[in-house]
Amino acid sequence: MAHGSGGRLSHELVDKCFLRFFRNPILDKLGDSATFELGRRLAFTTDSYVVTPLFFPGGDIGKLAVCGTVNDLAMSGAVPLYLSASFIIEEGLAISELQRIAASMKAAADEAGMTVVAGDTKVVNRGSADKLFITTTGVGVIASGVDISPDNAGPGDTVILSGTIGDHGITILSQREGLSFSTDLRSDCAPLHQLVAEMLQESHRINCLRDPTRGGLATSLNEIAEQSGVSIEIEEELIPVRDEVRGACELLGLDPLHVANEGKLIAIVEEDVAEKILERMKKHRYGERAAIIGRVGTGPRGRVVMKTPFGSRRILDMPSGELLPRIC
Amino acid sequence: MAHGSGGRLSHELVDKCFLRFFRNPILDKLGDSATFELGRRLAFTTDSYVVTPLFFPGGDIGKLAVCGTVNDLAMSGAVPLYLSASFIIEEGLAISELQRIAASMKAAADEAGMTVVAGDTKVVNRGSADKLFITTTGVGVIASGVDISPDNAGPGDTVILSGTIGDHGITILSQREGLSFSTDLRSDCAPLHQLVAEMLQESHRINCLRDPTRGGLATSLNEIAEQSGVSIEIEEELIPVRDEVRGACELLGLDPLHVANEGKLIAIVEEDVAEKILERMKKHRYGERAAIIGRVGTGPRGRVVMKTPFGSRRILDMPSGELLPRIC
Numbered sequence: 001m002a003h004g005s006g007g008r009l010s011h012e013l014v015d016k017c018f019l020r021f022f023r024n025p026i027l028d029k030l031g032d033s034a035t036f037e038l039g040r041r042l043a044f045t046t047d048s049y050v051v052t053p054l055f056f057p058g059g060d061i062g063k064l065a066v067c068g069t070v071n072d073l074a075m076s077g078a079v080p081l082y083l084s085a086s087f088i089i090e091e092g093l094a095i096s097e098l099q100r101i102a103a104s105m106k107a108a109a110d111e112a113g114m115t116v117v118a119g120d121t122k123v124v125n126r127g128s129a130d131k132l133f134i135t136t137t138g139v140g141v142i143a144s145g146v147d148i149s150p151d152n153a154g155p156g157d158t159v160i161l162s163g164t165i166g167d168h169g170i171t172i173l174s175q176r177e178g179l180s181f182s183t184d185l186r187s188d189c190a191p192l193h194q195l196v197a198e199m200l201q202e203s204h205r206i207n208c209l210r211d212p213t214r215g216g217l218a219t220s221l222n223e224i225a226e227q228s229g230v231s232i233e234i235e236e237e238l239i240p241v242r243d244e245v246r247g248a249c250e251l252l253g254l255d256p257l258h259v260a261n262e263g264k265l266i267a268i269v270e271e272d273v274a275e276k277i278l279e280r281m282k283k284h285r286y287g288e289r290a291a292i293i294g295r296v297g298t299g300p301r302g303r304v305v306m307k308t309p310f311g312s313r314r315i316l317d318m319p320s321g322e323l324l325p326r327i328c
Numbered sequence: 329m330a331h332g333s334g335g336r337l338s339h340e341l342v343d344k345c346f347l348r349f350f351r352n353p354i355l356d357k358l359g360d361s362a363t364f365e366l367g368r369r370l371a372f373t374t375d376s377y378v379v380t381p382l383f384f385p386g387g388d389i390g391k392l393a394v395c396g397t398v399n400d401l402a403m404s405g406a407v408p409l410y411l412s413a414s415f416i417i418e419e420g421l422a423i424s425e426l427q428r429i430a431a432s433m434k435a436a437a438d439e440a441g442m443t444v445v446a447g448d449t450k451v452v453n454r455g456s457a458d459k460l461f462i463t464t465t466g467v468g469v470i471a472s473g474v475d476i477s478p479d480n481a482g483p484g485d486t487v488i489l490s491g492t493i494g495d496h497g498i499t500i501l502s503q504r505e506g507l508s509f510s511t512d513l514r515s516d517c518a519p520l521h522q523l524v525a526e527m528l529q530e531s532h533r534i535n536c537l538r539d540p541t542r543g544g545l546a547t548s549l550n551e552i553a554e555q556s557g558v559s560i561e562i563e564e565e566l567i568p569v570r571d572e573v574r575g576a577c578e579l580l581g582l583d584p585l586h587v588a589n590e591g592k593l594i595a596i597v598e599e600d601v602a603e604k605i606l607e608r609m610k611k612h613r614y615g616e617r618a619a620i621i622g623r624v625g626t627g628p629r630g631r632v633v634m635k636t637p638f639g640s641r642r643i644l645d646m647p648s649g650e651l652l653p654r655i656c
Binding site for chain 2: 001003004010013014016017018020021022024026027033034036038039040042044045046047048049050052081082084085086087088089091095098099102103105106109115116117118119120121122123124125127128129130133135137139141325326
């Protein structure tokens with residue numbers, strides 16, 4: 001199970017089972033989307049969704065699948081255009097639930113300006129899957145002058161986080177295991193393409209974008225630091241966390257920095273445009289609580305350090321075990 | 329389960345759960361790939377693979393997933409280029425099996441000239457999936473002058489089938505349920521892009537291409553007849569079927585025309601280029617047993633009729649129940 005956590009073991013699995021065989025310059029970038037030139041500069045991304053329960057406060061598996069793909073395209077600075085959706089359905093799933101999920105996907109695709117152009121449906125025997133899995137794949141177009149990639153962070157760059165962390169993961173967790181600690185909490189599941197478009201209107205000097213989903217903020221920062229060959233230093237006090245999320249994490253022994261988000265982004269931008277971009281983000285509904293949380297440094301490659309409110313520093317690693325299975 | 333058969337009920341499911349919500353001119357064509365203009369004319373297709381067992385004579389789930397996507401692109405006349413692969417893994421699947429499958433995918437992608445540029449991995453608890461499901465999505469480029477679409481068949485066109493039918497479905501079936509009637513039979517799983525490229529070198533007057541996978545030859549012919557608004561008449565005697573497949577089908581009460589193929593295509597071509605295209609196909613390793621099996625007529629829209637060896641005619645419908653679950 002820990003191989004699916006998004007953390008250290010997931011990276012190992014991908015290395016030894018997939019990258020080892022498929023290695024090529026496009027894949028090796030390990031961006032949220034692959035990007036390549038084909039008449040125009042395109043972004044291409046795929047993800048499977050296995051979240052349980054299928055419906056949760058703030059969304060459902062369908063909205064999650066569409067927003068996840070929209071966001072992976074947006075993290076390359078691409079305008080989302082075309083979407084495919086493939087459904088693996090367990091025998092016995094109610095048609096009405098499938099319709100409700102499809103309607104939700106349509107609404108999310110409309111909000112993102114995406115057209116669903118291809119799909120597939122497989123039905124497996126009862127017990128061979130758990131209700132429904134959805135795989136979405138998206139194609140988008142990257143405007144000229146945009147150069148956003150996880151290996152583009154440079155020393156001195158500013159790290160911006162678009163809002164509170166942990167909302168999605170804790171919402172899903174609260175729906176399972178009979179927990180009821182977070183009555184008002186909702187998943188932050190949302191399409192971020194418009195927020196990114198506005199940030200790019202402000203400045204093209206955005207070097208990396210990443211949505212901290214499975215594995216949380218800590219994992220995404222580690223990935224950027226590793227791929228860009230830099231260190232990153234953040235300050236714990238500057239990271240927005242809702243009280244309900246903080247409380248639930250304390251209760252359960254989780255670190256909010258390891259918990260999944262589905263409507264947040266990390267932006268690594270050049271220092272002198274950071275304030276301007278931050279102000280623009282705060283005006284957007286999905287960036288109201290955006291904050292500068294740290295900066296890129298020249299320390300050892302891949303090292304992410306967090307300064308605590310007490311002034312001490314600790315290394316912020318990826319989670320190494322399984323925290324919350326099937327949160328996305 | 330019958331909703332996953334590829335036949336009548338699958339079409340109903342797609343209509344009432346998906347098309348109803350997602351309807352748009354690109355999706356409505358219901359081709360093996362979606363096609364759209366984005367700098368160049370692109371083809372885009374996705375499929376999930378849930379075949380069991382994971383390994384079978386002639387292939388495995390990985391080869392099947394890559395060839396399936398290659399073939400869907402090829403059925404739009406596209407040159408396959410970029411591939412994504414998303415894995416849903418059941419806790420406990422051996423790493424060695426996953427590596428064997430990834431190696432097989434790499435070999436199949438290489439044969440097709442495709443680069444794997446994006447992927448995802450999810451792990452679910454034991455019992456929440458059955459070993460491994462793979463979803464592949466492909467992007468290809470369509471050359472100018474190529475206009476292949478399931479709604480392009482016209483009266484008088486010739487129907488060509490690229491080889492024997494039922495090999496894949498019967499091979500998978502023989503691996504399950506303790507059946508052992510078909511010792512030498514192998515899945516026909518193969519990438520057809522090169523065969524299509526050679527056919528297009530011979531002539532661009534190829535109107536439709538379709539690979540008769542789930543639901544078999546009968547389903548694909550019905551889909552073409554429906555979407556092109558034509559009737560199709562085929563002759564049973566002209567359809568190549570291996571003796572082992574025929575025998576197994578008789579034993580099990582199956583119709584070979586309903587059984588899945590993974591390395592065959594149906595081509596609807598203009599009458600005066602049919603012989604020339606057929607000769608070219610026969611020279612290709614994946615088209616050696618190609619044959620003209622019928623023609624497009626002006627009968628009622630969507631009607632497929634088969635002339636039996638005894639001279640009688642019967643309407644060839646899609647299968648309406650579930651024949652063979654999880655054959656692809």
